[in-house]
Amino acid sequence: MSNLIGETMYTEKQVFGGPLVINGRQSSLSRAVRAGDFVFLTGQIPMRDGSPMTDGTIEDQTRACIEGIREILQETGCELSDVVKSMVWLKNRDDFPVFNEVYAEYFPDEPPTRSVVVCDFLIDILIEIECVAYKPPDEDYSY
16 A cells, blocks of 8 residues: 555555455445545445344434444544435435434534435345545554
């Protein structure tokens, strides 16, 4: 990796997070990838004990997604406040108001740009959230 202190320059991608295992199966994806000053996260579904959270309210599932995002961001040296874009998929249009209230709790100031669509999922969940964070690496942080 090429790194210039002061002019932070990263020329290789870095993969973060261990393998993603859902219901005992390893997924063929990276949990997060740093490319330069950007960190791209895989869509986070609500998880509990290594399995998709197929119960609970949209509030419960939204909190589980965002807490999962917070966890992987920490591994990359980022925080929720570094998120610049999020993409959200909801199963039910009627869940938007409650989702939006919970989301606003996590992003109270200068929230990221966001897209929200309604779709059907491959598994029985209510929400998935994908995001992109921006944070030039700190010279004191070891990546």
